[in-house]
Amino acid sequence: MSPLEIISAVLLAIGSFLVLSGAIGLLRFPDVYSRMHAAGITDTLGAVAILLGLMFLAGWTLVLAKLIMILLFLLLTGPTASHTLGKAAWKSGLQPLTDGREPAGDSGKGAE
Amino acid sequence: MELLLDISLLSMLVATAIGIAVSRDLLAAVMLSSIYGLLSANFFVTMDAVDVAFTEASVGAGISPLLMFATLAIVGRFERYPHQRALPALLLVVLTGAMLILATLDIPAFGDPNAPAQTHVAPRFINESGTEIGIPNMVTSVLASYRGFDTFGEVTVVFAAVVGVLALLGSSLPAAGRKLPDTLLQASNHRILRIVSKILVAPIMLFALYVQFHGDYGPGGGFQAGVIFAAAIIIYTMLFGLEAAMKVINVTVLRVLAAFGVLLYGSVGLVAMLNGKNFLDYDALAADPVHGQHYGIIVIELGVGITVAAVMMLIYFAFAGRLIDRSHKS
Numbered sequence: 001m002s003p004l005e006i007i008s009a010v011l012l013a014i015g016s017f018l019v020l021s022g023a024i025g026l027l028r029f030p031d032v033y034s035r036m037h038a039a040g041i042t043d044t045l046g047a048v049a050i051l052l053g054l055m056f057l058a059g060w061t062l063v064l065a066k067l068i069m070i071l072l073f074l075l076l077t078g079p080t081a082s083h084t085l086g087k088a089a090w091k092s093g094l095q096p097l098t099d100g101r102e103p104a105g106d107s108g109k110g111a112e
Numbered sequence: 113m114e115l116l117l118d119i120s121l122l123s124m125l126v127a128t129a130i131g132i133a134v135s136r137d138l139l140a141a142v143m144l145s146s147i148y149g150l151l152s153a154n155f156f157v158t159m160d161a162v163d164v165a166f167t168e169a170s171v172g173a174g175i176s177p178l179l180m181f182a183t184l185a186i187v188g189r190f191e192r193y194p195h196q197r198a199l200p201a202l203l204l205v206v207l208t209g210a211m212l213i214l215a216t217l218d219i220p221a222f223g224d225p226n227a228p229a230q231t232h233v234a235p236r237f238i239n240e241s242g243t244e245i246g247i248p249n250m251v252t253s254v255l256a257s258y259r260g261f262d263t264f265g266e267v268t269v270v271f272a273a274v275v276g277v278l279a280l281l282g283s284s285l286p287a288a289g290r291k292l293p294d295t296l297l298q299a300s301n302h303r304i305l306r307i308v309s310k311i312l313v314a315p316i317m318l319f320a321l322y323v324q325f326h327g328d329y330g331p332g333g334g335f336q337a338g339v340i341f342a343a344a345i346i347i348y349t350m351l352f353g354l355e356a357a358m359k360v361i362n363v364t365v366l367r368v369l370a371a372f373g374v375l376l377y378g379s380v381g382l383v384a385m386l387n388g389k390n391f392l393d394y395d396a397l398a399a400d401p402v403h404g405q406h407y408g409i410i411v412i413e414l415g416v417g418i419t420v421a422a423v424m425m426l427i428y429f430a431f432a433g434r435l436i437d438r439s440h441k442s
Binding site: 073076077080083084087 | 305312
């Protein structure tokens with residue numbers, strides 16, 4: 001295997017691992033916000049890693065340009081979608097699940 | 113490997129379909145139907161039908177859930193009457209399904225070279241379309257030229273759909289001076305969404321034009337391009353309000369455009385007839401038959417794109433106008 005292929009394989013493996021862990025987190029975490037944390041963050045990074053891995057395989061071709069465009073699109077839309085989802089959940093009155101202790105430095109509001 | 117992909121995609125499809133049938137929350141059902149569309153698009157890609165997958169992704173996963181969401185905004189999120197679990201209906205569905213499964217036993221295996229679909233006209237399309245039509249994307253050759261008549265019918269159906277929607281919902285577009293309801297204004301207060309969509313609307317439109325005019329060379333064509341273009345305008349309308357969109361887009365012009373696309377398609381056929389060939393025989397459009405085919409395909413795809421884009425926007429505007437009307441009456 002050439003060095004480029006090895007880099008690509010490593011990136012693809014990282015991306016797959018992140019996407020898989022995001023999926024497991026989505027199933028295992030207890031409330032909307034922690035699930036979104038699992039899905040949003042790992043998915044964005046996972047997709048970026050997979051796309052980077054594919055870019056190393058593509059070389060200097062038109063496919064590379066298309067992958068870069070997909071990457072830009074995902075980087076714009078993914079976090080925006082997570083943000084909107086979180087805001088919608090907050091506005092509809094969903095409280096984050098806490099262990100009952102008040103967060104440090106925020107003594108004004110108690111967790112419910 | 114492909115078998116594994118097929119099995120996992122199909123089982124996810126089945127799970128999604130059951131979810132749609134069981135869910136009492138209509139919002140969740142629409143979300144699931146969007147996922148269903150995306151999964152089928154993936155499935156079509158594994159079957160190497162990228163053009164169909166593209167259409168399914170843009171129509172099935174994109175615009176039709178969007179229009180259903182607009183409907184839900186009018187009719188409410190939950191079913192007003194409780195689920196009726198009628199036994200006769202279930203029996204009928206199970207019976208029909210069993211008969212369909214029975215019928216699949218007679219279908220030749222996927223990719224069987226001796227299947228009727230592969231021996232009838234397909235060899236001619238595959239062998240001759242390169243010299244007869246001369247464009248690399250064979251799917252576009254079949255859709256726009258060999259089967260131009262069918263596609264004309266499809267565009268007419270799309271046009272008839274918008275005539276039906278406008279006849280039912282009327283032209284309930286917001287009159288000047290009417291304010292948007294508070295709920296919609298709240299949605300448009302999402303600053304991050306507004307900024308990101310402002311960045312994205314122009315590239316989405318550009319991409320629609322690329323899909324429109326690159327359909328001869330790669331997956332794409334008028335249907336997908338029209339839907340993508342309309343999606344860009346609809347995103348803008350959702351975030352900046354109907355009044356802002358109305359400043360850019362004139363509904364009367366949209367109505368004329370929806371009819372114009374079909375007219376453009378049909379007149380290509382008439383020009384071919386005037387030049388002494390059959391209806392929609394593009395050979396007659398230029399001295400060189402291959403050039404004629406190129407002109408014909410580009411023009412009719414443009415007609416398809418214009419009609420589809422205008423129709424999608426009109427349907428969305430009709431729903432949105434209805435929503436504003438209702439919030440004023442209540």
